[in-house]
Amino acid sequence: MPHISLLLRRTGLGLLGGVLLASSALAAPPGSISPGSIPPGAAAPDDTSQGDNALAKRLSALLAMPYANGLAGAAQAPRIAWVERRAGVRNIMISDHGQAPRRVTHYTTDDGTDLWGLTLTPDGRNLAYVEGGDPEYPNDAPPNAGQATFAGKETVHLIGPSGRDSVMGEGHSPAFSPDGAFLAFSRGGTLMVGHTGGVPTAAFTTPGSITALRWAPDGRHVAVEIDRGSHGVIALWDVGAKATVLTFIPPALSNDRQPVFSPDGKSVAFMRTQDPILGTDPAKGRFWSVHVYDLASGHEHTVWTAPAGKGSRFAAPEGSVPYWSADGRLLFPWEGSGWMRICALPMTMAGPGGQDTPECLTPDGAEVSAYQVSQDGKNLLYTSNTGDLDQWRAWSRPVAGTGAAIALTPGNDEISTLVTAGNDIAVMATGVTQTAHPVVLQNGQAVTPVTPMLPSGVSFVTPQSVRFHSADGIDLHGQLFIPPDDTARRHPALLFVHGGPERQMLPAFNAMGYYSNAYLMNQTLASQGYVVLSVNYRSGSGYGEAFRNAPGIGRAGASEYRDVQAAAAYLQKRDDVDAHRIGIWGGSWGGYLTGLALARNSDIFAAGVDFHGVHDMTEPDHPGLSPQQNRDAHDMEWRSSPIADIQRWRAPVLLVHGDDDRNVEFEQSTLLARMLTAQGVPYEDHIFPGERHAFLRTQDWLQGYLWMDHFFDRTLQKTSSPPE
Numbered sequence: 001m002p003h004i005s006l007l008l009r010r011t012g013l014g015l016l017g018g019v020l021l022a023s024s025a026l027a028a029p030p031g032s033i034s035p036g037s038i039p040p041g042a043a044a045p046d047d048t049s050q051g052d053n054a055l056a057k058r059l060s061a062l063l064a065m066p067y068a069n070g071l072a073g074a075a076q077a078p079r080i081a082w083v084e085r086r087a088g089v090r091n092i093m094i095s096d097h098g099q100a101p102r103r104v105t106h107y108t109t110d111d112g113t114d115l116w117g118l119t120l121t122p123d124g125r126n127l128a129y130v131e132g133g134d135p136e137y138p139n140d141a142p143p144n145a146g147q148a149t150f151a152g153k154e155t156v157h158l159i160g161p162s163g164r165d166s167v168m169g170e171g172h173s174p175a176f177s178p179d180g181a182f183l184a185f186s187r188g189g190t191l192m193v194g195h196t197g198g199v200p201t202a203a204f205t206t207p208g209s210i211t212a213l214r215w216a217p218d219g220r221h222v223a224v225e226i227d228r229g230s231h232g233v234i235a236l237w238d239v240g241a242k243a244t245v246l247t248f249i250p251p252a253l254s255n256d257r258q259p260v261f262s263p264d265g266k267s268v269a270f271m272r273t274q275d276p277i278l279g280t281d282p283a284k285g286r287f288w289s290v291h292v293y294d295l296a297s298g299h300e301h302t303v304w305t306a307p308a309g310k311g312s313r314f315a316a317p318e319g320s321v322p323y324w325s326a327d328g329r330l331l332f333p334w335e336g337s338g339w340m341r342i343c344a345l346p347m348t349m350a351g352p353g354g355q356d357t358p359e360c361l362t363p364d365g366a367e368v369s370a371y372q373v374s375q376d377g378k379n380l381l382y383t384s385n386t387g388d389l390d391q392w393r394a395w396s397r398p399v400a401g402t403g404a405a406i407a408l409t410p411g412n413d414e415i416s417t418l419v420t421a422g423n424d425i426a427v428m429a430t431g432v433t434q435t436a437h438p439v440v441l442q443n444g445q446a447v448t449p450v451t452p453m454l455p456s457g458v459s460f461v462t463p464q465s466v467r468f469h470s471a472d473g474i475d476l477h478g479q480l481f482i483p484p485d486d487t488a489r490r491h492p493a494l495l496f497v498h499g500g501p502e503r504q505m506l507p508a509f510n511a512m513g514y515y516s517n518a519y520l521m522n523q524t525l526a527s528q529g530y531v532v533l534s535v536n537y538r539s540g541s542g543y544g545e546a547f548r549n550a551p552g553i554g555r556a557g558a559s560e561y562r563d564v565q566a567a568a569a570y571l572q573k574r575d576d577v578d579a580h581r582i583g584i585w586g587g588s589w590g591g592y593l594t595g596l597a598l599a600r601n602s603d604i605f606a607a608g609v610d611f612h613g614v615h616d617m618t619e620p621d622h623p624g625l626s627p628q629q630n631r632d633a634h635d636m637e638w639r640s641s642p643i644a645d646i647q648r649w650r651a652p653v654l655l656v657h658g659d660d661d662r663n664v665e666f667e668q669s670t671l672l673a674r675m676l677t678a679q680g681v682p683y684e685d686h687i688f689p690g691e692r693h694a695f696l697r698t699q700d701w702l703q704g705y706l707w708m709d710h711f712f713d714r715t716l717q718k719t720s721s722p723p724e
Helices: 053-063 513-527 561-572 589-600 627-639 642-648 667-679 698-717
Strands: 067-073 079-086 089-096 115-120 127-131 155-159 165-170 172-176 182-187 190-195 201-205 209-215 221-227 232-238 246-248 255-261 267-273 288-294 300-305 329-334 341-346 368-373 379-384 393-398 414-421 424-430 437-442 445-447 464-469 475-481 491-497 531-536 577-587 607-611 653-658 683-688
Touching (some): 053 513, 053 698, 067 414, 067 424, 067 437, 067 513, 079 424, 079 437, 089 115, 089 127, 115 172, 127 172, 155 182, 165 182, 165 190, 172 209, 190 221, 209 255, 368 414, 379 414, 393 414, 464 561, 475 513, 491 513, 491 561, 491 589, 491 698, 513 531, 513 698, 531 561, 561 577, 561 589, 577 589, 589 642, 589 653, 607 698, 642 667, 653 667, 667 683, 683 698
Parallel strands (some): 491 531, 653 683
Antiparallel strands (some): 067 079, 079 089, 115 127, 155 165, 172 182, 182 190, 190 201, 209 221, 221 232, 232 246, 255 267, 267 288, 288 300, 329 341, 368 379, 379 393, 424 437, 437 445, 475 531
16 A cells, blocks of 8 residues: 655645644643534534434544554564554554553543654664654644644653653654664754763754654764755764764755665665656656765765656655665665566666666566565565555565565455564554554564454444446546445445545555544445445556556646546446435545535535545646746646536535645635635535644544534435436
8 A cells, every 4th residue: 555755745635644643741641613604595514512422432432443553663672663542542552572562651632642753772672752743744833733732842752671751852753873872863954863861962953954864884974864945965974073074965956865874884875856847748857866975985976867758757655765785786666667666776887877777576567565674684575465456465575586475464454564673574454344553473473462353333344346447448446335234225325535646545444544534434434324435546556657647637637537437437327326315525635536526516426525625726837837838737727626617516515624734725625615605505614723634633533524424414314316
């Protein structure tokens, strides 16, 4: 289930998913709603506080299930750590050898405080993490969804062998030195460093923001990735120098990123990337390259440049970094075949671009979502949908030679994150009835520290994987949730459209918190008698680069809307669906597609729920385009927007948005509300003051889903179909 790192300017939609954030102070160990507006003539909403208690209890119990993320492992010890969210409260758990975990933090409230950036010393005796802030926007003002009197700060914590939790200072991205003796982290453009357990001090300050840092294997240098807005540079800090010694790898008019040291610490490999000008022919241009820098000589040269065509634009699974193997090759992702694969390239190649093609180690026709090298350096460990594009498993194959890949997991779970912990391998797994949880692989055996179970009295249907085609021939995948009753009556139906759009929904709980919640809501809707179809439309991930970067997507023509129409046609043809009672719902990019559906096809979609969607896709002028080219681009952006067809919008809609959203401007929803009012279209709207894009508090997810359920109950369940 790859989540591709691609930044979409202005809305930032490509970075949404599962980030649940905010701030609070440490608590002792445990043993606001806006009313919304309805235009004249619209039905008044039910008072959800007096609504269906059984539904509220079900959703509350489902959202309270333990959900794990942020998996980390110790390099030399069989110890893993992760963040567990339970009933909205986040705490850090540690497990040794995959045994029953222990909790090492003591937070008690659902105030939206995020815990993230977990990292362990190689021996696993010390753990660093970040409390508060926003992983997507770590240098912005921290969120305050819980309306605390004083907004919390983004702080780095250290938990030592005694269990004592100490605040190291404001900042993020903590990283221990290879021997565990030092802890470094970033604070804006300042690198903070100190002895582990001691008081950190500023090593240096540079313009821009430090977005990542990597220690050399010998601990003598730290490589820092610095974002300076128009470009990115990499600097090297000499740890042992008496005076501040900061050396910049010779930069270019590009973004230098993802530095990684050679095993001997004498060289640094990195990626140099550019963003194509809007409208660039995908078959032209070479927009990224692999470089190596020699610390002794100060010489930097190009090792290889991605050729034009497939894979000419840099993309990588979210959170991934390259690895420099013991045999002198760099392992990194490349889509040269049209699929996200892990490839190997010797770091001895010189010259402008090189001539050889990297050797790809993972199978073609499948994607990789996470990868790492085993502790002994001999095997590439990765997660892939090899053999079934809707099934993710963990795999291993030799780094060198032609050995075959071996499946590490059986295929009955969906596998995402993968880390090593000594000789153990830990993965994050989900299932039809199980939220994300760690699984430790030891000598061919799987050990599960925590097994999430559905609440008592709650049952789920097994989603069916379905296939259908768009009108222009695109092969589409989806998951169908059939109501558990066995009556022959026709049901109301709902189409779910995910956000991102670089996301992939699967027939199981999702590894991202945002879509884990959406999955349990789709299950709840099915239990209430809806036929629910979740569609993986073009521009999503998991099905290759051509699918993700299909022509005319988004503001370039909204071609993915054809897939929404195809999914609706699939529902209309089903004998168990009432074609006059089809609704649609989604958030972010899914909110955008919900808006398009209601604006263009109120004749098909009888109602919709739009969480923090984009409604006006027009952007400021694009650099590098002529005035006429910009006018043409703006015209296409407008025609790709829901509000361009506002005069055809008839179906009622529910709008929900947090007013501290940093991904989609809150004004996107206020603009739509004003235009719907002018057209006399019935709508219901709700605001979460202080909430971010992916709601930080579980209680806000619960309230939003209750609003949605009652809205669809009024607009779809309690309406009658016209006679056949």
